Amino acid sequence: MNVAVLRSMLWIALVVAGPFAAALPALGAEIPPDQRRSGYADMSPDNKAMQDDDTSNPGMLAVLDGEALWGTKAGTANRSCADCHGDAKTSMKGVAARYPVFNAARGQPVDLSQRINICRSQHQQAKPFAHESKDMLALSAYVAMQSRGDPIAPPDDQRLKPFIEKGHALFMQRMGQLNLSCSQCHNDNWGKNIAGNIMPQAHPTGYPIYRLEWQGMGSLQRRLRNCMIGVRAEPYAYGAPEYVEMELYLMQRARGMTIETPAVRP
Amino acid sequence: MAARTLINVPKKAKRGEVITIKTLISHPMETGFRHNTVGLPLPRDIITSFVCTYNGEEIFRAALHPAIAANPFITFHTVATESGRIAFRWTGDNGFAAEASADIAVG
Numbered sequence: 001m002n003v004a005v006l007r008s009m010l011w012i013a014l015v016v017a018g019p020f021a022a023a024l025p026a027l028g029a030e031i032p033p034d035q036r037r038s039g040y041a042d043m044s045p046d047n048k049a050m051q052d053d054d055t056s057n058p059g060m061l062a063v064l065d066g067e068a069l070w071g072t073k074a075g076t077a078n079r080s081c082a083d084c085h086g087d088a089k090t091s092m093k094g095v096a097a098r099y100p101v102f103n104a105a106r107g108q109p110v111d112l113s114q115r116i117n118i119c120r121s122q123h124q125q126a127k128p129f130a131h132e133s134k135d136m137l138a139l140s141a142y143v144a145m146q147s148r149g150d151p152i153a154p155p156d157d158q159r160l161k162p163f164i165e166k167g168h169a170l171f172m173q174r175m176g177q178l179n180l181s182c183s184q185c186h187n188d189n190w191g192k193n194i195a196g197n198i199m200p201q202a203h204p205t206g207y208p209i210y211r212l213e214w215q216g217m218g219s220l221q222r223r224l225r226n227c228m229i230g231v232r233a234e235p236y237a238y239g240a241p242e243y244v245e246m247e248l249y250l251m252q253r254a255r256g257m258t259i260e261t262p263a264v265r266p
Numbered sequence: 267m268a269a270r271t272l273i274n275v276p277k278k279a280k281r282g283e284v285i286t287i288k289t290l291i292s293h294p295m296e297t298g299f300r301h302n303t304v305g306l307p308l309p310r311d312i313i314t315s316f317v318c319t320y321n322g323e324e325i326f327r328a329a330l331h332p333a334i335a336a337n338p339f340i341t342f343h344t345v346a347t348e349s350g351r352i353a354f355r356w357t358g359d360n361g362f363a364a365e366a367s368a369d370i371a372v373g
Contacts, residue, residue, distance in 0.1 A: 054272070
C-alpha cells in the first residue's frame with residue numbers, strides 16, 4: 001500500500017467519523033437542566049412507596065429523635081434549640097435548601113451539621129455532636145425535613161465563589177486506583193448500570209438519607225466517602241473542608257431541584 | 267433513647283372491610299454474628315417477638331430472627347370488626363419491650 005492510498009483512507013475515516021464525533025455529548029459536560037433527575041426516579045416502586053409514606057419511611061424514626069432533641073435543654077447554658085429558634089416548622093423552613101453558607105467568623109463555608117455544632121458549642125455551651133453520630137443525624141434530619149418540598153436555592157454570595165470552584169475542580173478530579181472522577185460516572189454515564197444498580201446523577205436532594213444497604217441514616221459526607229472508597233481512593237477525614245466544597249458545588253448543580261429529606265435509597 | 271415507633275392504622279373503616287396495618291420500630295437488630303474493630307464478638311440484640319391485639323384479642327404474631335434488618339417494618343391485614351383499640355407489643359433481647367396503639371372507628 002503506498003502513501004497516497006493510506007492518505008486517502010485516512011481522509012475517508014475522518015469524513016465518516018466526523019459527524020458521529022460531533023453528535024457525541026462532550027465528556028465532562030454538565031447535565032442539561034431539563035434532564036436532571038433525583039435518584040428517587042430510578043428507585044423501584046416499592047422503595048418509592050417506602051419513602052413516600054411517613055409511617056413506612058424509616059428515616060422518620062430519626063426525624064422523631066431529632067424533634068425530641070430540638071426541644072431538649074443542653075449544655076451549661078441549659079437551652080434547647082427551641083428556646084432560641086422557636087418552632088422548627090417555621091424557623092427552619094428553607095434552611096437546608098440554602099446550606100452550606102459562608103460563615104464570616106470562620107472565614108469559610110459551613111454545612112448544616114457544622115452550623116448545628118456551632119450552636120451547640122457557642123449558644124448551648126454543650127459538647128458538639130460527633131460526626132455521623134445518631135444525635136447529629138437525627139437533628140440534621142429534623143431540620144432538613146422542614147425544607148421538604150422546597151427547591152434547592154443556594155445563596156448568591158460572592159464569598160462562596162472560590163469554594164464552589166474548588167468543589168467543581170474536585171468533582172472533575174480523577175482519583176484513586178481506578179483513576180475516576182465524579183464527573184465520569186455522574187455526568188457522562190448516568191442512567192447506565194453500575195453492577196446491578198442504575199448510576200444516579202448525584203444530586204444531594206434528600207440528605208441525610210436512610211440507605212437500606214446501611215440499615216441506617218447517613219450524611220452526604222458518608223455517601224461521598226462511599227464513592228471514594230469505591231474508586232479505591234483514600235477518603236478525606238470526616239469534617240474535611242473538601243466535603244463542604246463538594247457539597248457547595250453539588251447544591252449549585254442541583255439548583256431548583258426539590259428537597260426530599262428524609263430520602264430512602266437502596 | 268427509647269425505641270421510636272410509627273404506626274399506620276386507618277382511623278375509620280366499614281364493618282367487614284379488610285384493612286392494612288403497617289408498623290415500623292427503631293431497633294439495631296444486631297445479629298450476634300459480627301465482630302467489632304478489635305475482633306470481639308458483638309452480642310446479639312434483636313427483637314424476638316411481635317404481637318398485635320384488637321380489643322385485647324390477639325390477631326397477629328410474628329417471631330423475629332437475626333437475619334431481619336434493622337428497624338423492622340411489619341405490615342399485615344385484618345378485618346375491621348368493631349370500633350376499638352389495636353395494640354402492638356415488641357419484645358426482645360436484654361429485656362427490650364416497646365408498645366404502641368391506635369384507635370379505629372368501625373361503622
